[in-house]
Amino acid sequence: MSREKLAIQGGRKAVPNLGPFPTKIGKDELLELLSLWQFMPQTAQKLRKLIESEPEVKGPHLFRYYNPQPSKVAAAEAAMRELIGTRYCLAVNSCTSALVASYRALGIGAGDEVIVPAYTFFATGATVASSNAIPVIVDIDDSLCLDPEQVKKAITKRTKAIVPVHMRGAPAQMDALLDLAGRKGIPIVEDVAQAAGGSFGGQRLGSLGTMGCFSFDYYKIIVSGEGGFVTTGDEWLYTRAQSWHDCAACWRPDRFAKERKEGELFCGENYRMSELEGAVALAQIRKTDALLAGYRRAKKQIKDAIERVPGLSFRRLTDEAGDTGICLVMFLPTADQTRLALEAMQAEGVPAGGIYDSKIRDWHVYHYWEHILDRKAVARDGLPWSAVPAAELPQYARDMCPRTLDLLSRAILLDIHGEYSPQDCAAIALGINKVLRTILK
Ligand SMILES: Cc1ncc(COP(=O)(O)O)c(C=O)c1O
Numbered sequence: 001m002s003r004e005k006l007a008i009q010g011g012r013k014a015v016p017n018l019g020p021f022p023t024k025i026g027k028d029e030l031l032e033l034l035s036l037w038q039f040m041p042q043t044a045q046k047l048r049k050l051i052e053s054e055p056e057v058k059g060p061h062l063f064r065y066y067n068p069q070p071s072k073v074a075a076a077e078a079a080m081r082e083l084i085g086t087r088y089c090l091a092v093n094s095c096t097s098a099l100v101a102s103y104r105a106l107g108i109g110a111g112d113e114v115i116v117p118a119y120t121f122f123a124t125g126a127t128v129a130s131s132n133a134i135p136v137i138v139d140i141d142d143s144l145c146l147d148p149e150q151v152k153k154a155i156t157k158r159t160k161a162i163v164p165v166h167m168r169g170a171p172a173q174m175d176a177l178l179d180l181a182g183r184k185g186i187p188i189v190e191d192v193a194q195a196a197g198g199s200f201g202g203q204r205l206g207s208l209g210t211m212g213c214f215s216f217d218y219y220k221i222i223v224s225g226e227g228g229f230v231t232t233g234d235e236w237l238y239t240r241a242q243s244w245h246d247c248a249a250c251w252r253p254d255r256f257a258k259e260r261k262e263g264e265l266f267c268g269e270n271y272r273m274s275e276l277e278g279a280v281a282l283a284q285i286r287k288t289d290a291l292l293a294g295y296r297r298a299k300k301q302i303k304d305a306i307e308r309v310p311g312l313s314f315r316r317l318t319d320e321a322g323d324t325g326i327c328l329v330m331f332l333p334t335a336d337q338t339r340l341a342l343e344a345m346q347a348e349g350v351p352a353g354g355i356y357d358s359k360i361r362d363w364h365v366y367h368y369w370e371h372i373l374d375r376k377a378v379a380r381d382g383l384p385w386s387a388v389p390a391a392e393l394p395q396y397a398r399d400m401c402p403r404t405l406d407l408l409s410r411a412i413l414l415d416i417h418g419e420y421s422p423q424d425c426a427a428i429a430l431g432i433n434k435v436l437r438t439i440l441k
Contacts, residue, residue, distance in 0.1 A: 025059035027051055033276075062275040064091075073278030077229070079285040080214070083197070085207045086231040088238035091278060092245050095193040095215030097271035098228040099127040102189045102211040103161065104268070105230075105240035108133050110387035112160040113394075114189075117146045118366040118401035119355075119408060120165040124191050125372055132384045133160065136394050137366050139401040142316045144329060144411075145172035147403070152180055158388070161187050166195035166205050168413070169221070169295075169326035173318045174200040174208050181209075189213060193228075196221045197288040199322035206231045211241075216281050221324060222288055224281040227273055236263075244268035294418025295325035298425050302416070303328055305429035311337075311440040315411075328414045329355075332440070335409040341439045342412060348431035351415060356408030365408060367398050 005011030034047055051057075064073040073091045080089040092098050108114060112133040116125040117140050125135035138154045141147035144167045151162060162181050164172035172190075181188045188209030192198075196214055198205045206212025211234075216227030230241050239252060240263065248268045252260070259265040273281070303314070315329035332338045338354065345352045354360075361368045370376070373396040375385045385393060399405065414428070 022056070023059040023061070025062060027054065027057055027059075029059060030057075060275060064272060064275055064278065067275070071278065072275045072282055073273050076273075076278045076282040076285060079282055080229050080231065083285055083288060084204045084212065084231050086212070087233050088231070088235060090230040090238060090241050090245060091273040091281070092228045092230060092271040093273055093277070094217060094226055094271075095191070095213050095228040096123045096127055097245065097269075098213035098215075098230045099124065099163075099189070099191065100131055100269075101230055101241040101244045101271060102213055102232075102237075103128065103131040103133065104244045105211070105232075105237045106161060106187055106189070107240075107263070108160045110383060111158065113156060113158040114160060115146075115151055115154050115162045117163075117165050117167070118404040119144060119167060119364060120191065121193065122363040122369055122371075123193075124163055124165055125366075125369060128163075129372060129384050130378075132387065134158070134384055134388060134394065135372055137369075137372070137396070137401060139403045140167075140407065141173075141403065142313075142331070142407060143170070143173060143318050144168060144315055144407070145170070145318070146177065148173055148176035148180055151177065155180075155184055155186070159184075159186055161189050161210075163189045163191055164209070165191040165193070166198060168315075168329065169195050169198060169324035170315070171195065171198055171200040171205055171318050171322045178208060187211070193220060194326075195324055197292050198324040200319045201322075205322070207233070210234065211237060216277070216284070221291060221326060222281070222284040224277040224284060227277045227281050228271075239264065240266075245271040291418055292324050295416050296323070297325075298418060298420040299323075299325040299328055299416045301422060301425040302414070302420075302429050302432075305426065305433075306330075307433050307436065309436045309440045312436055325416060327416055330412045330414075331407065331410045332412065333410070337439055338410050338412060341435050344435040344439065345412070345431060348434060350428055350431040350435075352432070353413050353415075354409075355411045355413055356405060365404070366401060367405060372396065373398060 007013045030051060061067045064071045077089045077091050092101060108131055110132040113136050114128040114133050115136045115138050118137050119140045128135040136154050139147050139150045146164045164177050166172055190206055190209040190212040192206040192212050193215035195205050200208060212231040214229040216224040218225055232238050247270045311333045313331045317323050332341055342352055342354050356365050
């Protein structure tokens with residue numbers, strides 16, 4: 001049998017050029033996506049026909065890395081860097097993931113403590129526990145955010161981060177918190193899930209602390225269905241957050257290089273954002289300031305028109321110019337008056353709601369965080385609670401933050417829509433005034 005010359009020696013290749021093959025994602029997937037948009041039936045039909053008539057179409061590469069096209073996720077990160085004003089930004093698949101990636105980047109783990117407010121979505125504290133650390137729950141004040149005086153009292157030798165949450169669209173008291181954290185050498189992780197685009201002292205939220213965490217889930221100011229971002233000015237923390245977010249794959253400048261410095265390589269999880277969310281997030285980030293202008297206009301009109309009836313007070317704004325305007329919070333003198341006022345406002349058609357009502361298990365109020373309060377563990381190792389001698393664990397109780405419960409039980413929350421017309425705003429203010437005049441007479 002004659003031997004054929006090997007290709008390596010200049011012979012003919014055994015395997016000709018393979019492909020091109022159709023892309024994995026094509027017209028069928030595009031049509032499914034389009035069906036999510038509620039076009040008029042004639043338009044939907046036209047679009048379907050047009051797409052189906054294309055002989056061949058190259059679909060997208062929905063993985064952000066190794067992408068032959070410019071990545072939408074990378075573009076969204078660049079847009080967030082520009083918007084928030086930080087040197088680094090990492091896209092992830094939720095704010096829950098952003099919080100874990102930040103805590104892990106900071107090296108937080110078993111035996112450490114992290115201070116979180118008593119009023120925040122459960123994820124802020126739950127991610128501390130799922131990172132094997134101990135959440136320390138601290139009272140809020142009338143800004144509805146962390147009370148810096150209470151934070152000071154809660155700091156121990158184990159405290160490894162303070163997490164101010166800019167609740168309901170308005171900034172926490174960042175000057176006092178930054179001052180305290182700076183003096184103690186403790187990093188601040190801002191939870192900006194509910195306040196994207198807001199600012200404090202002219203600086204965007206998410207750029208004041210060591211790290212910032214954003215949510216793009218459907219209920220937030222800017223959304224991509226699911227999604228989140230980590231912002232930071234620190235390259236090392238960015239590198240570590242990036243490694244954590246991609247199964248330890250480690251997207252450093254050279255991902256195959258050996259560890260350049262201790263702490264660069266470790267095992268992580270997978271929090272990657274796909275190109276689908278990246279594309280939606282990019283379009284949304286570009287709209288942030290226009291959206292905020294709508295909220296702020298409507299909120300100002302409603303707030304200005306509310307009569308200053310004795311007994312009524314408003315949530316304290318730590319920086320009025322930095323408030324996103326997504327909601328208006330008022331306090332009445334007692335919880336009973338608040339309940340009566342809410343019922344009457346709802347009957348008027350005012351879209352107001354309460355925050356803490358013992359009949360509703362609202363996961364934004366620490367009182368209902370039994371996973372933490374009852375020190376539940378996921379595995380037999382008993383972590384995070386088993387890492388600290390029992391006598392040194394925080395003493396959790398359902399009434400441990402009385403100021404938080406008092407404030408929230410007297411709060412009336414009005415969500416604002418940027419699309420409200422001046423007539424809508426006037427009608428809402430009228431409804432509120434009618435009720436307050438009667439209840440607080
Ligand atoms: C203050 C706060 N932090 C974190 C989260 C978690 O965000 P995600 O749903 O993107 O995980 C939320 C979501 O409701 C939130 O409101």
